[in-house]
Amino acid sequence: MKHTGLSINKYIYAILSSSNELKEIVGSNIYPLVAEEETTFPFVVFRRSNVTPNYAKKQVANDSVSFVVSIADTNYSKTVDIAEIIRNELELHSDDYFQLIQLESVSEDFVENAYVQELTFNAIIAIK
Numbered sequence: 001m002k003h004t005g006l007s008i009n010k011y012i013y014a015i016l017s018s019s020n021e022l023k024e025i026v027g028s029n030i031y032p033l034v035a036e037e038e039t040t041f042p043f044v045v046f047r048r049s050n051v052t053p054n055y056a057k058k059q060v061a062n063d064s065v066s067f068v069v070s071i072a073d074t075n076y077s078k079t080v081d082i083a084e085i086i087r088n089e090l091e092l093h094s095d096d097y098f099q100l101i102q103l104e105s106v107s108e109d110f111v112e113n114a115y116v117q118e119l120t121f122n123a124i125i126a127i128k
Contacts, residue, residue: 003097005051005063005125009033011097012046012067015089022085025078035072041114042073042082049120062099063125071117079108083117090121099124 009032016022016030022044029035029043050066069090071082083106093101101123109116 002127003125004060004127005048005053005065005123007097008048008051008065008067008123008125009046012069012090015093016044016046016069016086019085019089022082022089025082025085042071042075042078044082044086045070045072060127062127065123065125066104067121067123069119069121071119072111072114074114076115079115079117083119086119090119097125099126 013030013032022030026042026044029039031039031043031045033045033047035043035045046067046069048065048067052064053060054062054064069086071079071086073079073082087103090101091103101121103119104122105120107118109118
């Protein structure tokens, strides 16, 4: 089976959950789409936001995939530290699935008594 950009969350989870530095801070609180209801701070949530196929010679050559990683905690500095770890884990990453991951933008907010960092990435996924 070909793994296209639709499978990206499985691969993001594999990268983030294998980071010892990240696990030291958030433990197993790394989730696709939404955190579990009883999750405590800090936690990380990631989601695929867009998949754009790129075609060549009547077939898909690769997918360009945007995804967002959100970090939430009651301590602002901790959210920034976690964001730095995630950026270091993902930015310019390449392997058998990812041709390249690039950071596109970063934003921050304060929502429901928590600081939130949002990192938006774009990944090129080779269709093999």
